[in-house]
Amino acid sequence: MNSVVYRTHAFLLCLMGQFRGGGLICVYWEAALRLTISSLASDPFRAIRNLRRIIHRWLGTCTERETEMDKKISVENLKLTPQNDTYYIAWSIGVDKKYKKHMKKEIKSQLTDVLGSMTQNNAVEDISVYSHNKTAEKHGEFIIWDYLILMQIKEKEDAEIILPNLKNVNIPFVLETIRMELLVTTPNSTYPTPGEGARKRHVKPFYAIEYVDVQPNHLDEFRDIMINNNGPAMKYIMEEARWCHNFYALETLTVFYHHSSYPTWNQIHVIGLYLESIFLYKKDFSKGLALTHSISFEENFAQLKKIRTMLYKTIGRKMI
Structure with missing residues (x-):
C-alpha cells in the first residue's frame, strides 16, 4: 500500500502543476487536488476515489469550455502545415x-x-x-x-x-x-x-x-x-x-x-x-x-x- 500511496502522491503533485497560473477555474482544481493529497495518507482509498471524480469533472469542464470556444470561432479550424527541411x-x-x-x-x-x-x-x-x-x-x-x-x-x-x-x-x-x-x-x-x-x-x-x-x-x-x-x-x-x-x-x-x-x-x-x-x-x-x-x-x-x-x-x- 505504501508504494501505491507514494505513486499516487507523485501523480497528484504532477497534476497540480497543470493548474498553476491558469486563472480562477484552475485555482479551484488545484485546491481540490490539495485536499485529496492531504487525505491520501489517512484514507488512501477515499483519496483515490476523489481523484477519479476530479479527473472526470475536469475533463468535462475542458470539453464544455472548448465547445463554447468553438461556437465563438467563426472561421474553420486551423489546418496545420508540417515544418519540413528545417x-x-x-x-x-x-x-x-x-x-x-x-x-x-x-x-x-x-x-x-x-x-x-x-x-x-x-x-x-x-x-x-x-x-x-x-x-x-x-x-x-x-x-x-x-x-x-x-x-x-x-x-x-x-x-x-x-x-x-x-x-x-x-x-x-x-x-x-x-x-x-x-x-x-x-x-x-x-x-x-x-x-x-x-x-x-x-x-x-x-x-x-x-x-x-x-x-x-x-x-x-x-x-x-x-x-x-x-x-x-x-x-x-x-x-x-x-x-x-x-x-x-x-x-x-x-x-x-x-x-x-x-x-x-x-x-x-x-x-x-x-x-x-x-x-x-x-x-x-x-x-x-x-x-x-x-x-x-x-x-x-x-x-x-x-x-x-x-x-x-x-x-x-x-x-x-
Whole structure:
C-alpha cells in the first residue's frame, strides 16, 4: 500500500502543476487536488476515489469550455502545415543543482551573449529550453541529465559556426555537456504551431522529451512509419482531439560532441501535451492511424518496438 500511496502522491503533485497560473477555474482544481493529497495518507482509498471524480469533472469542464470556444470561432479550424527541411541544434546538458533556480532567468541571455551576431542576423531563429523533471522511461544504466536546449537555425551551414562556439563557451551553471548535435525535421511529422483548440487553452502544456535510438539498418523504415503513420496521426490529434500542443520529430544528422559516459541516440521527439492526453492517447491515436493509413495502434507500435529503443523519456516544462 505504501508504494501505491507514494505513486499516487507523485501523480497528484504532477497534476497540480497543470493548474498553476491558469486563472480562477484552475485555482479551484488545484485546491481540490490539495485536499485529496492531504487525505491520501489517512484514507488512501477515499483519496483515490476523489481523484477519479476530479479527473472526470475536469475533463468535462475542458470539453464544455472548448465547445463554447468553438461556437465563438467563426472561421474553420486551423489546418496545420508540417515544418519540413528545417534544422535544429540540440544541446543536452547537466546542471549543478545549486544553480537550477537561476536557469530560467539566465540561460537565454547567456546564450544570446555567446551567439552574438548570429542571433542578430537570425542565423539562430528560435531558442527553447526544456527541463527534465520526471523520468517516464529509461533503458540502460546511465545518469540522467537535466535540460534540452533546442535552437532552430536558418541554414544547415550555420551549424558549422554555432557548434564550435557553444562547445568552447563557459556558462557557469552548465556542469556537463552530454551531447551537441545537428538535427533535421522528419518529413510530414513536425508541427510547432498549435492548432486552434490548443491555442485557446487556459493551462500551459507539459512536455514529453524522447531520446530514441533506432537501429541503423532500420532508419529508412522508421522514417517511413513517421511520415505515413505517426506524423499524420499526431496532426489529426492536434487538429481534432486538441490535447497535443505541438510536436517535433527530429533526426540526427551530425553529432558534434558526445560524452562517452552516456548512451547514443539518433532521434529526438518533443511533444507538448495536456492532462487528458494520459487518458485519451490510445483511443485518439488509433483513430488518427485508421483515418490516415488503415493500420491499428497495436500493429504500428509492434513495428516500432522491433526497430527502436526508447532510450530515455522524460516529462518536464518548456522554460523558454
